[in-house]
Amino acid sequence: MAIELNGQTIPTDEEGYIQDLSQWSPELAEVMAQEDSQELTEQHWEVINFLREYYDEYQIAPAVRVLTKQIGKRLGPEKGNSKYLYELFPYGPAKQACRYAGLPKPTGCV
Amino acid sequence: MNDEFDEDAASTIKRFMFVNRKAPHGTIYALEALEVVLISAAFDQDVSLAFLDDGVLQLRKGQDAKAIEMKNFAPTYRALEGYDIEKLYVERESLEARGMTADDLVVPVEVVDRARMSALMSEQDVIMSF
Numbered sequence: 001m002a003i004e005l006n007g008q009t010i011p012t013d014e015e016g017y018i019q020d021l022s023q024w025s026p027e028l029a030e031v032m033a034q035e036d037s038q039e040l041t042e043q044h045w046e047v048i049n050f051l052r053e054y055y056d057e058y059q060i061a062p063a064v065r066v067l068t069k070q071i072g073k074r075l076g077p078e079k080g081n082s083k084y085l086y087e088l089f090p091y092g093p094a095k096q097a098c099r100y101a102g103l104p105k106p107t108g109c110v
Numbered sequence: 111m112n113d114e115f116d117e118d119a120a121s122t123i124k125r126f127m128f129v130n131r132k133a134p135h136g137t138i139y140a141l142e143a144l145e146v147v148l149i150s151a152a153f154d155q156d157v158s159l160a161f162l163d164d165g166v167l168q169l170r171k172g173q174d175a176k177a178i179e180m181k182n183f184a185p186t187y188r189a190l191e192g193y194d195i196e197k198l199y200v201e202r203e204s205l206e207a208r209g210m211t212a213d214d215l216v217v218p219v220e221v222v223d224r225a226r227m228s229a230l231m232s233e234q235d236v237i238m239s240f
Binding site: 057058059060062063065066069070107 | 145148149151152181182183185186188189192193
């Protein structure tokens with residue numbers, strides 16, 4: 001599988017995660033979201049940007065439980081809960097948001 | 111999480127120790143162990159990690175694995191705290207044999223001597239050695 005962006009072909013795995021993390025751009029996230037008919041609001045970007053920072057620091061995509069807890073610490077308890085995050089990312093906050101963020105699928109996520 | 115469920119689970123918590131004995135990049139053991147540890151965090155068990163022999167090198171600061179085309183996953187040990195895995199034991203004798211101290215490591219750990227490590231191991235329900 002692959003995504004076309006500005007005349008460039010970006011390869012992905014069978015679940016749509018990009019394979020070369022350096023090929024990520026905010027535009028790529030927008031294209032992925034459009035394919036899911038998902039609009040990316042500022043609230044979505046808060047989570048996507050958080051995930052990119054987390055990956056940069058720890059070299060892994062966080063498990064959903066860890067993501068929820070850390071978002072709560074960073075952005076407040078009204079955002080650090082499953083309900084809020086699942087409303088933003090109905091396919092699963094860790095799974096879907098990590099894909100848009102250009103990260104690998106979280107470890108232990110099936 | 112559902113409180114009722116947690117209460118039930120409390121009675122079945124086991125003590126798991128993951129023992130790391132190999133250098134980080136020459137084999138897949140260190141990375142595989144780390145992945146198992148991260149997954150185990152989802153099951154609310156009592157998890158600890160032990161680093162012995164060349165395993166202490168997994169935690170060494172300033173690793174650069176580019177030339178051998180491996181990812182430097184040492185920063186991931188710092189994520190363990192966020193997964194509520196806070197018990198990292200490093201054997202003093204293994205550090206000393208490699209000219210290292212706790213200051214050479216990427217995360218805060220508890221340095222224990224061989225006898226204490228042995229005692230910790232005997233307290234576990236499950237030990238997995240990598």
